[in-house]
Amino acid sequence: MLFKNEMLRCYLIGGSQDTHHDPDEFLTKVEAAMQAGITAFQYREKGTSTLSKAKTLALGQQVRELATKYGVPLFVDDDLELAAAIKTDGIHVGQKDQRIEEVLAAVGDQLMVGYSCNTAAQVTHANQLNVDYIGTGPVFPTISKDDAGSALGVDRLADFVEQSAHPVVAIGGISLDNAGTTLTSGCAGLSMISMVLGADDVAGTVKKILELY
Numbered sequence: 001m002l003f004k005n006e007m008l009r010c011y012l013i014g015g016s017q018d019t020h021h022d023p024d025e026f027l028t029k030v031e032a033a034m035q036a037g038i039t040a041f042q043y044r045e046k047g048t049s050t051l052s053k054a055k056t057l058a059l060g061q062q063v064r065e066l067a068t069k070y071g072v073p074l075f076v077d078d079d080l081e082l083a084a085a086i087k088t089d090g091i092h093v094g095q096k097d098q099r100i101e102e103v104l105a106a107v108g109d110q111l112m113v114g115y116s117c118n119t120a121a122q123v124t125h126a127n128q129l130n131v132d133y134i135g136t137g138p139v140f141p142t143i144s145k146d147d148a149g150s151a152l153g154v155d156r157l158a159d160f161v162e163q164s165a166h167p168v169v170a171i172g173g174i175s176l177d178n179a180g181t182t183l184t185s186g187c188a189g190l191s192m193i194s195m196v197l198g199a200d201d202v203a204g205t206v207k208k209i210l211e212l213y
Helices: 023-036 053-070 080-086 099-106 119-126 154-163 178-182 202-210
Strands: 010-013 040-043 075-076 090-091 112-116 133-136 167-170 189-192
Touching: 010 023, 010 202, 023 040, 023 167, 023 202, 040 090, 053 080, 075 080, 080 090, 090 099, 099 112, 119 133, 119 154, 133 154, 133 189, 154 167, 154 178, 178 189, 189 202
Parallel strands: 010 040, 010 189, 040 075, 075 090, 090 112, 112 133, 133 167, 167 189
Antiparallel strands: none
C-alpha cells in the first residue's frame, strides 16, 4: 500500500488498555470508528496493557480483519514481528523504540513507516530519513500515554510542520474543542486515542473530525 497524506486526517490509535482492558469493547469501538470513516488505525497494545503476547496477536488478527473489511490502512506500534504476523500496512516507531534506521532497513519498501518527533533536532533527523510521515506531540496535555512529555502547543507544532520534509500528524490531548485550532498549524491530520475510544458516540465523533476538512 502506498502512503497518501490523506491517511493522516483521522488517524486513530489504540489497544485494549484504552477501553477498560476489554478486548470486546475495543473491537466494537474500532469497528464503529472504521465504519464512520477513520483514515488509518494504529494497533498499539502497550502501556498498561495486560494482554499476553498470544492474546495481543489474536486481537491484532481481528483488527486486521476489520481493517481489510473497511479498507482502512493498518499500522502497528513498534513491533516488526507483530507487523509481519498480522500483515499490517505500516509500522510506527517512537524515539524510545527500536532505532528507526534499523526498522527502515528491515522493511525496505514493504511497509509504510511513521516516526515520532517531538523536538526540532528530531525533525531535522527525520528529514534525512525515508519515512512516510512524522507524528508530533503532545500538542496539548494528555493522559492517554504515560510517556508523552510536556505539551508543545499549536505554535510550536506549526514550527515543526514548517521545518519537516514529511507530512505531520498531530497527537496528544486533541479534542473536538481544539481540533480546528490544531489544524491551523498546517499539519496533515489529527491522531487521537481517548477522544474516539473514550467517546460515547464513536461514529459521531469521527464524523465531526472529518467535517473539519
